[in-house]
Amino acid sequence: MNLPGGTLLGQAVLSGIFIGALYGLLGLGLSLTWGLLGQINLAHFALAFLGAYLTYHLATVGGLDPLVTLALIVPGFFVLGVAMQWLFARFRVSPLNSLLVTFGFTVIVETVIQSVWTADFRRLESAYASVNFRVGTLFVPLPELLTLGIAIALSLGAWAVLRYTDIGRAMRAAAEDAPIAAAFGVDERRLAYLVSGASAALAGAAGLCLALSQTLAPAQIYAWIGVIFAVVMMGGPGRALGPLVAGIVIGVSEAVTMAVTAPSWAPVVSFSLLILLLIARPGRA
């Protein structure tokens, strides 16, 4: 084990922050439906990748600026989320069964992606991809910086909505005790549509960031599940800032582990952190 030099370590921390922001963004929507609606939505990953492929398609075939595609994807995904919530409410799906139903959706979305865009790797060559900044001795790629900005903005936005608006307070009340909240006039069903729609829209935004900075393949949908769940658990389901903070902690610890030892050791760090946290403070999550 060789201790890397200052620049290398700095670059590792920076890339850890960037990947952590993506973890946090992917985790945010998952965390909201889990904490506020009691659903474990595996389809969130599939939606994010669907969003990424749509961005890729609209940008390469339609010639749109990747950021402009959000104007189409976000409202469309909101409707998808509402439709999914309708199904969950109609059939009173239990938390465990929500996992299975959304796994079914994941498989369907995966096959859709595979039949439209094939199983080959795809990479979006946007105008943003080649832009780099230099800050001192460190490289700062623009796509990752955009991801960090979007992740911070959306996490703070969700946090502010939950904390300071009446709708947000009603959501937290309904999550804590739905019957009591209903007795105080909270329309739980409409809030659930809102949360589910917003969560799917967040998956669309995360998809944009995936498309900007990652290589896409249908099988990649499953590659993120483990670490994102760790992020959501660590941040505490239903807490808007939790995934971002936990994501950056995990991202940085992974990146530093990779720099200090071998890249293949990275998963041990994040998951050991999660295991320790679960055992030491189970009430936190």
Place this chain on the structure above:
Amino acid sequence: MRVLVSLAAIAAALAAVPLLGLPAFYESFLYLVFHWIVLATSWNILSGYSGYISFGHGAFFGAGVYTTATLAARYDMPFLWTLPLAGVIAAALALCIGLVVFRVRRVRGELFALLTLAVTFVLATIILNTSIDGGPGVYLSAVPLPKLGPSASSMFYLLALALAVATLVIAYIVRRARLGRGLFAIHDDEDVAEVMGVPTYRFKLAAFALSCALAGIAGGIHAVFVSYVMVGETFSITVPLTVVLMSILGGTRHWAGPAIGATVITALMYAFTASDYAIAGKAAVGVVLILVILFMPQGLLGRWRGRKKTMAAAVEVRGAGAVGSQLAAERVPAVATPEPAGAPPLLVIERLSKAFEGVQALRNVTLDVRAGEVLGLLGPNGSGKSTLINVVSGHFKPDSGRIVFRGREIAGIPAHRIARAGIARTYQIPRPFRELTVRENVTLAAMFGGATLARAAAEREATRWLEFARLARKADALPDELNLHQRKFLELARALAFRPQLVLLDEVLSGLNPAEIDSAVELIRDIRAQGATIVLVEHVMRAVIALADRIVVLNHGDVIAAGAPAAVMGDPAVVTAYLGAPAHA
């Protein structure tokens, strides 16, 4: 028994398949079916029965894969010898995890699922980075195969068949045995299970180890079947997700449910991946999964079992009258009288204290309960009555003080051991096991309580107490179908089937109407007539006066009065506690 005989017959018929000389393809396909039957059924023994959903089944499967891969490829151990070791290593890993995780009360549900998932990734990373694998994978094609059956594919077929049958037999036996009954109770309400005498910690560990040992053996066989093992393939998310899907599709509460689900899904996957429509087939699996969960949330066998149950219930109602009158005649009202004051008390509580984050719920409480008496425990809301019951029954550990029951110190020992010693309790808000029928609820108490009866005897005992509590007609209903009054009586029937020396009744009368209170008071008199000592926490004053030999009054965690009902009710301190201090004139 009939089930086991038919299983043996099917197994014997299937064992003859290699003799038919079919193409190896059929044996390999059936091998996969058996492989998934083992994985799904073994998963279900812990996760389906007890409700501790594990996403880590891949870790234990993988532990088995790499045990056999290492021993057979590197140390030239004969393949068949590695299999028991694959099971042992997987079980040992499960025990190590369980010893830590099952101690933490709140690691349940999603937390347990994620923790086991995390273990999978950690184990995969360790194997990938150490000499166990090291990265390139392990080749097993040179491992000599034992001569079982006409060909190599028959050998794998027969091994997997044997393991699948063994796993099904184990799942069947466990489901009917004490272990299975206990696991089902844990599934519905772990705290209540513990208080009813189920050693929850030991049972969870046993089920986890058993479940993982079977997965480990399946992994050992599979390692040589695929002949080349890789970390990425072995520890992927596929194994845990697939076994969960198979089990839920088939029905997790039935021993054969996961096997049905495994057969259906393996066949579907195979049919589609083998055809020209692999992608469409995969989507179809997704659609089938969604439809099944939406329309049959209990799984394929869950539905079948439900129908059978309603039929059985109809028969039961017709038979109930005759059995009931016979039992009523048997009931002997041998009135127990309180023992003389000189005899040692049944329960002694000395200077017992308990605080919750600064709130002193009990402060140096000292009282005793004499054998055969009914002790009324009174006090305003928040005075510590329920805390006292929770501490005596072992749900909370006391901060200080002694609790001596029949000469034995019981403060702080596990709740199930307190239960076994002969203390039963009821809950103010009834907490029946929701997925068990009324009869099964009471049978469970008889199996795990002071009497610890075998299943058949426990069922007879349950019938008796259901009759006693006037619930015989509802014996095969689920608790959700009962009204509050009946649920309170179910709590009583459960406590009675326990054959306790001491019953702690926590506000059994609250929420009942006057007529129901009268019948409950009669029932409590009957309980006492059976020879049990009763501690009665109650707000309904006329019932307390009617039943109690002595009364103890708590206020803010202190005992403020004790003695005969009339004397206590006139005590100025008691009047002040209930009505406030008299105004100064």
